[in-house]
Amino acid sequence: MIRAFGYAAQDATTPLAPFTFERREPRESDVEIDILYCGVCHSDLHTVRSEWSGTLYPCLPGHEIVGRVTRVGSGVQKFKPGDLVGVGCIVDSCRTCNSCRDGLEQYCEVGFTGTYNGPEQGTGANTYGGYSNVIVVDASFVLRIPDGLDPAAAAPLLCAGITTYSPLRRWRVQRGQKVGIVGLGGLGHMAVKIARAMGAHVVLFTTSPNKREDALALGAHEVVVSRDKEAMAAQRNSFDFILDTVAAPHDLDSYLVLLARDGAMVLVGAPAEPHPATTVFNLIMKRRQLAGSLIGGIAETQEMLDFCAQNGITAEIEMIPIQSINQAYERMLRSDVKYRFVIDMASLKQEAAA
The missing domain is CATH 3.90.180.10 (Medium-chain alcohol dehydrogenases, catalytic domain)
Known part of the structure; x- marks a missing residue:
């Protein structure tokens, strides 16, 4: 031994x-x-x-x-x-x-x-x-x-790299697509870098306005403060893919409505408590997907x-x-x-x- x-x-x-x-x-x-x-x-x-x-x-x-x-x-x-x-x-x-x-x-x-x-x-x-x-x-x-x-x-x-790379690859993120990343932590900062390298137009969603400068430096094209209702409304029905990296319960519906028809939102954050219940109509009316991914x-x-x-x-x-x-x-x-x-x-x- x-x-x-x-x-x-x-x-x-x-x-x-x-x-x-x-x-x-x-x-x-x-x-x-x-x-x-x-x-x-x-x-x-x-x-x-x-x-x-x-x-x-x-x-x-x-x-x-x-x-x-x-x-x-x-x-x-x-x-x-x-x-x-x-x-x-x-x-x-x-x-x-x-x-x-x-x-x-x-x-x-x-x-x-x-x-x-x-x-x-x-x-x-x-x-x-x-x-x-x-x-x-x-x-x-x-x-x-x-x-x-x-x-x-x-x-x-x-861990952080493959956790974010795997869903971006599985859902075939590519040049010309609009991709949202929710959260700028250990996972989120890797997701921004990888999605940008895949050629996507990357939008970072954060509750913290002071993360804007970092997000742009890491490769995000846009930063949206998720508490700003007008800024969120301006993004409705426009995303091909959203990767949610936040490991705390939060309202998923506010992001699901940002997906275009046939868009997908994938969860990789793992909160200890459940997210609030999702409105089914936000999925079925645009044939949107809500999924999860593990490393x-x-x-x-x-x-x-x-x-x-x-x-x-x-x-x-x-x-x-x-x-x-x-x-x-x-x-x-x-x-x-x-x-x-x-x-x-x-x-x-x-x-x-x-």
């Missing part, structure tokens, strides 16, 4: 703190990765604090991992020591159901194995994530980080990384040491980050060596 260390929560009310544990030795199909950077996702906070059901403790979060390969199993041909690689939200799936065979492991009908908070396929054991120094992952769930991407700023692509499969995630490399897209990040993770959680709750925290794991290794 490999002695590993990281930061974990022992229950829903205690802060993350140093934690020593064991990783498996690499099996024939495994890759061992020295973790360099790990993004901090809002779902980490939800899980650690048991705001979503099913948290397993100790909980060691982190599913936006970038690192260097240190060892590979005898059956691994795809990677070699020294390669810069990533691990996203999934480290295993059943691989035999219809979704897995279609390359949609995120919809595995048995249930995928999360990078943290397991449970592992077959054993039901807990998994530990990227707030740590090392991880061992089956090569089928390891991603190549393309040349040209800054490793730290690429880490959030492995992406492994092949699509690699496609997203390659797309981002080709278009010079990374996340806007604030680097932090692991010792500041609890303060970072409190700042996330106040939306006090532009736009994603990334942990420099050198800080963890220095602590372990002290």
Whole structure:
């Protein structure tokens, strides 16, 4: 076994703190990765604090991992020591159901194995994530980080990037379309960049007028303050696609009426409480769609990384040491980050060596 260390929560009310544990030795199909950077996702906070059901403790979060390969199993041909690689939200799936065979492991009908908070396929054991120094992952769930991407700023692509890329790709967003992005946070800022790179006319919806300058700098063509009724009314029946990234309950009808005939609105934000009920007539009168989307499969995630490399897209990040993770959680709750925290794991290794 490999002695590993990281930061974990022992229950829903205690802060993350140093934690020593064991990783498996690499099996024939495994890759061992020295973790360099790990993004901090809002779902980490939800899980650690048991705001979503099913948290397993100790909980060691982190599913936006970038690192260097240190060892590979005898059956691994795809990677070699020294390669810069990533691990996203999934480290295993059943691989035999219809979704897995279609390359949609995120919809595995048995249930995928999360990078943290397991449970592992077959054993039901807990998994530990990227707030740590090392991880061992089956090569089928390891991603190549393309040349040209800054490793730290690429880490959030492995969740925030694919969460927004997947629905934009699935609904075939393309040049000449009008696309709305609701919310300018960790997900929303990636959605603006990706939709702009796909050639769409991008409109950012926000409740905060002070986000206008940032939104335009990130690639939005227009910014609409959603509390401005006249500005919202001027956008009615004009959008091909709207991606809603907000993780708090809000009125979906105010955005559904902005869709043109056959337009689609897709939810990727995951609030702890339900949204208010939607008026069905806002859907049926224009044959509009209201849908949801969950991250992406492994092949699509690699496609997203390659797309981002080709278009010079990374996340806007604030680097932090692991010792500041609890303060970072409190700042996330106040939306006090532009736009994603990334942990420099050198800080963890220095602590372990002290």
